[in-house]
Amino acid sequence: MSDSRPQAGQRADFPHFHPIQTRWMDNDVYGHVxxxxxxxxxxxxxxxxxxxxGVLDIERGEVIGLVIETHCNYFASVAFPDAIEVGVRVAHMGRSSVRYELGIFKAGEELTAARxxxxHVYVDRAxxxxxxxPATLRQALAGLMHG
Incomplete structure (x- = not known):
């Protein structure tokens, strides 16, 4: 029988990274984020x-993304004052939706602490x-496509 449990992802799986500094208030009573x-x-x-x-104007853009589904698996603890990097990739682009996959890495680590x-379903703001x-959004996301 194969092991179907979720596995940590690798840094090489993500084409873009966004650094984030954990904050004191991110920790809970168990001592982790x-x-x-x-x-x-x-x-x-x-x-x-x-x-x-330049494809998202949070105040005046006519098209906005609404989250309709989200999920996360956790593999290792992260706690303040860790610096993290969020790996971002696009797994699928549909007609009006995008599935983003994300990996939470402690700075410099090769495996995800969480993934x-x-x-997002993109909708008319009004x-x-x-x-x-929009074509400009598709073009911006093309560089994040996985596989």
Whole structure:
């Protein structure tokens, strides 16, 4: 019988990295970063990339991404004052959605401390109805495609 348990990812699996410094308040009573903080790191890394690429205007853009699915597996503890790097890749681009896969690495480590994904559905800001991914967004995400 094969082992189907989730496995840590490797640094080489991710084409883009976003550095983040853990904060004192990120630790919980068990002495490590609380699980909800990881989802904030996912959002921060992806949206920072999109803003840097000029394809996300968080205040006036007509198209915005809404998270419809998220998941994370944890492999090693992270705690303040660790510096981390969030690896970002795109696993799938559909007509109106993108599946981002993310890896949380302690700075310089080769294996993920955690890895997960989330799916953005891109919608019209006013109507909240799905729209086709703009060409500029597709182009910016092409460099993050996995495989």
């Amino acid at each position: 609380n699980n909800v903080v990881y989802y904030s790191w996912f959002d921060t890394a992806v949206n920072h990339y999109l803003v840097q690429q 997960g994904h989330f799916v 109507t909240r109805r799905p729209v086709e991914l």
